[in-house]
Amino acid sequence: MSTPTADWLRLDQQICFSLNAASRAFGGVYRVVLKDLGLTYPQYLVMLVLWEDGELPVKRLGERLRLDSGTLSPLLKRLEAAGLVRRERSARDERSVQVRPTEEGLALRERAVEVPRRIAAATGFELAEIEELRARLDRLTSALDRAAAEG
Template identity: 55%
Template sequence: MKSPEAVLSQPAGCPSDDDFLRLDQQVCFPLYAASNALTRAYRPVLAPLDLTYPQYLVMLVLWERDGLSVGDLGQRLRLDSGTLTPLLKRMEAAGLLSRQRASDDERRVEIHLTEAGRTLRQAATAVPPQMLCAMGLSIDELKSLKAGLESLLDRLDAG
């Protein structure tokens, strides 16, 4: 019986289990390596903003809609409170946002941008063009990659 992954490069062969374990047959490894490489590539681009990549993602969400709770952010970014709580505390210490318990439900913590946080948006408009340049993919490649990743993400989350 064939492994779908092995079939990728040996459509006519009859791969053994050995093939499934080869690094260059993996789909997951380039995903892992590309994600690491992407975070590395963002670092110098985000350095002028004093943001890490996860922090930048939080800002993207808050620039779209301010006042979300920790849970709302986690749902959007697929991160849990164990990740977000300390991350948001660092961003609060950096003066980008405030964390305060919601008055109508004391369990929730609402995140609001500070003036500095809102202002940072202007500088951030320089980020996507720089990253697109660093990635150097065509529009078609980007579209296809984005679609494939979103499809994968959906199914992994479902399982």
């Protein structure tokens, strides 16, 4: 049975609202889980990429995280002040800034290993459900990126 057109403008019918509400709920759980690491959720995402890729140009890091430089720069500044990352101008291209985890930043990875397990447990989902949801969200993101690019 399809939804009547008049109901399309109901808040509870908006997928964007459901995704936003879920994102905010995740934020609340991450705030609790990351407290012991001394990281905010955006800082955690930066560290995840650096633990995975090592040293990266700031531009590439922003692309991976889908963050602009105005958002990413203050994050990196705070992580650098905390001793977790180091930023340096590239020797090959002085316009480019490289960022890499410090020894302390790399050591934090060991303490962060439990974060995904705790988040998964908080969802109440089985691992297969989480993987399926992530795959669907990736497909949704790709479709929305294509739609935005097409105008």
